[in-house]
Amino acid sequence: MSTPSKTSRPPRPPSARLEAGGGPGPLAVHPKVFRDELAAAAEWVAGYLGQITERPVARPIPSAHRQDLAAGVLPQEGQDLEALLDFVDRAIAPYPTGNGHPAFFAWINSPPSPAGVIAELLATAINATCGMGEHALMDLERGVVRELASLAGMAVTTGGVLTSGGSMANLLCLGAARTWFLRCHDATDGPAYDRTHARLTAYHSDQAHMSVAKAAAVIGLPPWRLRTVPTTSDQRMDVEALQAMVEADRARGLLPFCVVSNLGSTAGGAVDPIEAITRVCRSQGLWHHGDGAWGGLGALVPELAPLYQGVADLDSLTVDPHKTLSVPVGCGAALVTDPARLRDAFAFRASYLDGDQDWPWMSDYTIELTRPGTRALTLWATLRQLGRSGVTDLLQHYQDLARYLRGRVQQHPTMELCNEGPLPVVCFRLADGPGTGLPDTRADLHTAVAARVQARGHAYLATVCHNGETVLRACLCNYLTTTADVDTLLQEVQSAVDHLRTA
Template identity: 60%
Template sequence: MHRSQHSIEGPLAVEPDDFRRELVRTAHWVADYLEAMPESPVTRPLPDQHRRRLSASPLRDGGQALPEFLDFIKTDVAPYPGGNGHPAFFAWITTPPAPIGILAHLVGATLNASCGYGENALVDLERGAVRALADLAGLPQGTGGVLTSGGSMANLLCLAAARTWFLASRDATDGVAHDDIHARLVCYQSTETHMSVTKAARTIGLPPSRIRHVPVTADLRMDPGRLRAAVEADLVAGLLPFCVVSNLGTVGTGAIDPLPEITRVCREHGLWHHGDGAYGGLGSAHPDLAPHYEGVAELDSLTVDPHKVLNVPIACGAALVTDAGRLRAAFSTRASYLDGNDEWPWLSESTLELTRPGGRALSVWAILHQLGRDGVRDLLEHYLSHARLLRELIRERPDLELITDGPWAITCFRYSPSSFDGDLDVLTTRIARELQDGGKTFLATVRVHGTLTLRASVCGHRTTKADVETLVAEVTRIGERLTAH
């Protein structure tokens, strides 16, 4: 075994043998933790006193020894998980990490290279991962982009690129022309769009009065006719529509907006068409979902979150732009202390961040290459098949009411026995709260056409048939107890 001749010095120095011992000890704990997780509570309440102690975390003058770190994790952190690593977690679309993603994060932290500047292999792995995501999503050759911290940042980057493109097309990137046109920009989204899109629009300078919320049809998809009417009304009023954001799998129900019809409106009036596919952006990779993605190649940009359906460790999104130069045009800023490369532009020129974690790129690349195309399809089928099972179990029970059933693996339902004459919203809230506190399974709530429902999302690679059965059994058990006379 090679032994370094360098001396071990400094306040952060650790003897190689001590470091190796803690790595092995930590690796065993990680493996044991994941193995035991299905038999553990999904979540545990975090006592207020413990929360206050963690939030304060006073420093000791003398610091702590290396082994104390894992001891602290075992006693103070791991017993209070968010729940998303558990196979019986059906709430928000935050998934358990794939094993190879955990390994990739460790290796990424060890290499500790930035994917924002300089030349290192992880930068090119990110380029390859972005290209693979774009290909799986059905976007055309030449699509480029960057990995981000999540869908919120990806939506922000794409809307900023749309704004810069629109201003540049009118020779209004600065001065009086910029101020005049920017003051009249309008962005459109449906009433089902994720809140991050509104936040992104406000961040690039649009006030709430110039963010339109287009009504949806009965199937919770954007109404193209209402969109067209809104755009034309704004044009008559002297405003400047510049971007429409479509949903490729809403967070509430998994609905997919009618892309061809919306693109037609965008092309007729010179608007950028962005797709928020943080959850459902890779639907083209599955034969049952692909018909809903007709026209996806005509998008100008697309958000995808690998930390959702691909089970990449948090946090990882992707901003994909079919003309990659438009993303760079929005963010490229040179400085004398940063010697960029025009042939291989630094990725920081296409995003807000200069320093960007290489472990993120390595995790996406590793999971994609472990899966391959067939594996991505099979992973999506895993979610869809368990969602189909959940809906079958709901239909079999007369006291359960199915509210939505697709096309993605989100199911909205409620406990609604014919004998109950109380407030169903109150009952639904109580069922969700008791179920979350019970630790056996976990789901969230959402309003569908004004009705409060239980919302179950299947998005974990470890979820089993037994977990789905437990969810239905627990909802029914709690509902029966709460409605007993």
């Protein structure tokens, strides 16, 4: 396992840490030490990212090491800053999930953009609380939210807030939808709230991300009032079934209030029929939320654009810049066509937090009060590194890689393609096991193959349930990935099959 070489540090001052008795507290360090350690860390980061292809895609964490990390035994005395880089180099970096490697295809995780890495450090040093008060990073957040909305093709009125990821964004949007519906029915408090809330009903397809069900539970919707709408053969929501379910629930005395559509399902990359679902929502008085955590910007890609007709008419949209844009992890977005509806749901007053009502604090749009400024600056920096055309080129790169992988699978004598897109996720299956010396069922075969590929460390993919069958799935969302990495993946799959046949 090769890790970046630590730089040799210059001689340290006589006292690396300033004594507490001299004025500064125990966290203070000598300015030269601080600069030297920052320089060493920057050199390490450049080496780590530059050498990523030379290391295994992933590496299991030894059981004893996991237990040591999780033990949480704090020493009595503090340590010098030099120990931090030593610890990361020894105990953390050798055990990656794998998503930074160009041969990682398991989940929709991306490596960090170069601009995002630098911006993360700068924003951390500034250490803004982007929830309350006045700070330039909060205004920058308003700007990048508008830029995301424009890239997605949403209405010009759209605003919103950056979040930790798609799960939080889905929660905020469902919370806004609930408050909007209750306000429309004059039922925001008291017995009217109890009566109305007890009948609220929402809808998503059978391909929805699990965070939608989690968000529904958090806002007080029991599972039986979160309806699962069947999908058609292409895994898109069956709009006729949706219409029938809404009408049946209304006839039973329930109150349908929201539909969540997929703008890129996690399992197969399907995009629901946006315009048709919106027509149902408008005719029935429902909020239409689009979960576009990884496919929300697809309208920029010419071959995908027809599927995104009607995005401007959505009430809200989730987008995760830390997926297809490679913003460092921890940056999602809740985009709402009328951002005042987010404020209606989440703005609360306190005597010690007297914000400017004409220029609202960002905490008014979310459940967080303390919020990091890293999200805004890393997104801004990544967008500036790319530009609008670069965003399109990046998304097209993923589409091209997926097309190449599909072609290779279709040409392979023992592999069969399971889906045709449209987004860059490829599901495929292998020949059955019985009589071939392989595991007896196809599900067992695919599980065993994925485990073998992961263990070898040359590539990484996972399994998924596709039309009731466990198959192999590869996601294309790494800007470093090339067709050579795709070839490596298929070679590793075949190698795993050969190993299982002779084991």
